[in-house]
Amino acid sequence: MCGIVGYIGPRKAQDVLLKGLSRLEYRGYDSAGIAAISSHAVEMVKRKGKLKVLYEELETHPIKGNVGIGHTRWATHGVPSDANAHPHLDCKARLAVVHNGIIENYSELKDGLIKEGHKFRSETDTEVISHLIEKFYHGNLEAAVHKAARLLKGTYAIAVIHKDEPDKVVGARLDSPLIVGVGKGENFLASDATAVLDYTKNVIYLDNNQVITITRNKVTVKEMSGRTVRKPVTRLKWDVSQAEKGGYSHFMLKEIFEQGDILAKILDERIKGQKIVFEQLKIRGVALKKFKRAAIVACGTAYHAGLAGKYMIEELVKMPCWTDTSSEFRYRDPIVDKDTLVIIVSQSGETADSLAALREAKKKGATVVSICNVLGSSIARESDGVIYTHAGPEIAVASTKAYTAQLAIFYLFTLYLAALRKTIPNSRYAYLLKELKKVPALAQQLLSEYKSEYNSLAAYAQEFKRYYIKQHNKSYFLYLGRNINYPNALEGALKLKEIAYISAEGYPAGEMKHGPIALIDENPWVVCIATQSATYDKMLSNIQEIKARNGIIIAVATEGDKELIHQNINYIIEIPKIDELFSPLLVAIPLQLLAYYVSKEFGHDIDQPRNLAKSVTVE
Ligand code: M6R
Secondary structure, eight states: OOEEEEEESSSOHHHHHHHHHHHHGGGOOSEEEEEEEETTEEEEEEEESOHHHHHHHHHHSOOOOSEEEEEEEOOSSSOSSTTTSSOEEOTTSSEEEEEEEEETTHHHHHHHHHHTTOOOOSSOSTHHHHHHHHHHOSSOHHHHHHHHHHHOOEEEEEEEEETTOTTOEEEEEEBSOOEEEEOSSOEEEESSGGGTTTTOSEEEEOOTTEEEEEOSSOEEEEETTSOEEOOOOEEOOOOGGGGSOTTOSSHHHHHHHTHHHHHHHHHHHHEETTEEOOTTOOSOHHHHHHOOEEEEEEOHHHHHHHHHHHHHIIIIIOOOEEEEEHHHHHHSOOOOOTTEEEEEEESSSOOHHHHHHHHHHHHTTOEEEEEESSTTOHHHHHSSEEEEOOOOOOOSSSOOHHHHHHHHHHHHHHHHHHHHHTOSOHHHHHHHHHHHHHHHHHHHHHHHTTOSSSOHHHHHHHHHHHHHHHTTTOOEEEEEEOGGGHHHHHHHHHHHHHHHOOOEEEEEGGGGGGTGGGGOSSSEEEEEEEOSSTTHHHHHHHHHHHHTTTOEEEEEEETTOSGGGGGOOSEEEEEOOOOGGGHHHHHHHHHHHHHHHHHHHTTOOSSSOTTOOSSOOOO
16 A cells, blocks of 8 residues: 655656656555655655656656655545645645555644644645654754654654755654665665665665664664664565566566466475475474464455465364454454464565454464565564565566465475374375476466467457446356365456456355355356366256356366366366366466456456555555
């Protein structure tokens, strides 16, 4: 939610800030702005709308200066408008602030500041920060930020510039991410590392309650007490090309097509001969043997990966396990204790509800392992152990490669636990490992079928749009799956909802008769995950029940399935043969592509769907 960036160095701040914001736009895109110090004054341009509106404005009215801050917004307080866009100035336009997060006590602070004579120009919570810093400024920006930060309740990552101190950018963080990009003769602040990758791979991850000052040649981090802290510099392995579209029309498509390689890399990193290794896990084998239960906690797509994880853990580790959404987990009184292994799954590692769930679990004495993609993220740092998915930056708001990477990590981790706890025979372990190793090549083979833009899924999407119009926009999707592919039914529906804005529901197929079957007439398109499995026959019965009520069926089938051909199915998507346990990794791919093509047919903004942001850092 919102992306912030700051720069000081020899380059034109406007260029660096715009480049950084373009990398952060996935975090929010309803308005954007930049401010820089030029000729001892703060110059600012901010506009409602996507970043390209700001680009156009700056083309005609460029901002000079080599020190500046920028922001891309996902509105929380105040509608998207020029006035509510960041940066926000103080009364006399001496300083400018950008902010990611929510200031919960803003209205109380605002009342006080208004009484003291401060003039507000926006409806945002952020503007109180500008006026507070103004109030405390007596020639030392860092000291003023310290004082202001102590009064703020809620979450924030901020970056501030002041015209009287044109040689620095000051930042601070509490529960919203902030990193420093360390360059040569230049330094950067940003919500995440993708914003600085064009310039440096050396980053510092800030912790809560730290205030940071960057000058051209120096980075100073202080605790709220004023004590200076030394922070390690991490060298990133990410490449800037990973944050670019690389010839694909959308990031989502690029990320879908990366999945074969990512799966290969994940397995390669963790499988050594017949052994699975988690060398950096920090939680010892003896401890992992003792847990009596596991709880998996996550949001959105990561939650769906976690649901599949539950099936894996119960089947292979024979340990009771449940999966919960973070927002539910954190506000009830979940039964977790020192015997519980809590697994938090999060691509960004910054999701507010998941972070709060993690803290709740730790408070109750549980051991927390997180599965994260973003290196050094808050969730990764606060967990007892972290397993990185190493899927590279995921830019499209709709998560795809992070999902299959999370699934792959779950397979490896559960097999690892199963071997450790001796819950499956060696022969089964060896067989499963062999099957799992086949997946990356099969995923690659599957993806190659969809390389051309005129592929069967694109054609189904076209058919759907025609049908939708014929049915007076009443058509919609149902996704049915069973067992370990039930989470894929939820995930397929989520993908379609979020990028195609078509109503879609995911259901365990066995629940059809308990209600949803009432929806079936000629309107819904029902995606039935009917791959070879122990419940295959049951799914065939579901298909017949839907057909009998005129529903249109897209079946996801195992290649070479002759039986399905006799079921009078409208459309078939084939996936390569693989053990049922691992089929979710392959089934997920065409479901992602189907949502992509439906969205494309309807002409929506695939990478930046309305109302969403990639990383939900507010409640
Ligand atoms: O970064 P996280 O994995 O914690 O994010 C969780 C959800 O916000 C995320 O998966 C969201 O549902 C995606 N937009 C789904 O495509």
